């Protein structure tokens with residue numbers, strides 16, 4: 001089979017980093033090709049080289065066997081290459097038709113022919129099995145999953161031959177992922193060549209036909225998905241021995257005895273209208289309490305109430321047995337209660353500041369701006385952060401906006417840890433983080449907890465919640481439905497069954 005697109009020895013260099021080092025890979029029609037690799041491996045750079053966003057410094061890109069120059073997005077469009085970005089770049093105030101057709105409106109003699117434009121949008125959506133979508137709805141009134149599907153419809157208007165999907169599922173729940181995959185499969189079956197980038201291993205196994213593994217900007221191998229097992233894939237991504245990895249996989253946090261004393265943080269009937277039903281929660285020193293629930297279960301909203309990001313409408317919050325009222329996250333920080341929140345844009349990486357300043361800013365805020373962190377402490381904190389969050393290859397003076405998504409996530413965690421918190425609320429702290437860093441972070445958290453900190457841990461990967469938590473609070477539809485003391489008998493299925501069983505009887509009333 002001839003490749004539709006081929007990268008031959010492509011090199012992309014940024015000051016101080018070779019993002020792609022003589023990368024060769026081929027995309028075939030009718031195939032889903034996954035790009036795999038740790039944070040910073042070069043996956044997004046491959047996507048950007050193909051969609052003309054990032055010029056290449058060496059090698060060549062061939063289309064149907066002939067060299068092409070993709071020096072900008074319009075060249076990539078002309079070559080039939082379309083991209084769906086991770087952060088949806090659509091018009092929130094525009095309706096579905098406008099979003100799908102923006103820039104491709106059907107024109108007649110008197111300007112835009114709206115009925116034809118509408119018909120074309122309906123055709124594209126129907127083609128993707130999205131005929132149930134209301135074309136007049138404003139995009140911002142639709143759930144993120146549907147917005148993501150609209151973004152794909154938009155990419156399909158020009159009938160591209162190559163579709164680039166960079167982490168398209170990062171904000172989707174499982175049923176939406178299945179819907180997206182049905183669309184991806186039907187496009188594949190029509191001969192589109194698809195590039196799929198995701199940190200979710202199971203999704204990659206479910207959807208891809210072929211994968212290329214990258215590490216430090218170099219290709220580590222190309223495999224047919226059905227021929228490479230998960231352990232081998234991970235070991236290729238990390239460049240580590242398979243046996244060592246098998247051992248990491250089998251580790252489970254040794255759980256503590258029953259909590260005692262006063263909870264370090266406690267919620268009594270804490271509630272927020274339309275977001276969180278009255279909820280009780282206790283976290284003791286030395287404990288990790290996992291919040292398990294689907295997106296929309298209220299898990300992130302509860303986290304926000306605990307840390308002053310939002311204010312409750314009722315109930316009480318106590319720190320070390322004393323009632324507190326946080327007006328903002330600064331009030332919580334003053335009590336050494338810190339949070340990482342789920343959506344990256346809200347997390348607070350300040351792109352214009354250096355990596356070092358991004359790490360130190362939390363500590364500086366805690367001290368007050370008049371008491372500058374001393375040079376010695378600054379050096380200590382940075383050295384500690386580099387050691388503990390694998391930031392060795394990131395220059396401390398680089399502007400944070402140039403880091404990869406996963407690198408930014410680690411910088412943010414380093415910032416939180418630098419404030420020496422008593423309570424940490426971690427909402428999806430390992431999302432977008434590669435597997436090595438995930439394991440490293442998990443053991444880091446476990447160690448800190450041993451030193452007497454209390455942690456609220458939220459992850460949409462239930463396996464991670466089970467691995468990390470001493471206790472698991474299960475949430476559904478904005479409220480707590482149960483609590484489990486973790487132990488050998490508790491598995492992902494236990495949580496899933498609790499969520500599935502809850503309220504089923506009510507439906508029969």
Ligand SMILES: Nc1ncnc2c1ncn2[C@@H]1O[C@H](COP(=O)(O)OP(=O)(O)OP(=O)(O)O)[C@@H](O)[C@H]1O
Nearest residue numbers: 014019039040041042043044045402403404405406
């Ligand atoms: N504009 C830029 N300037 C400087 N360095 C950059 C730039 N863009 C990317 N890099 C660096 O190039 C390397 C590859 O980045 P890339 O975004 O392709 O990684 P990735 O595999 O997509 O990572 P992630 O999984 O974290 O998204 C990283 O070390 C990153 O810091």
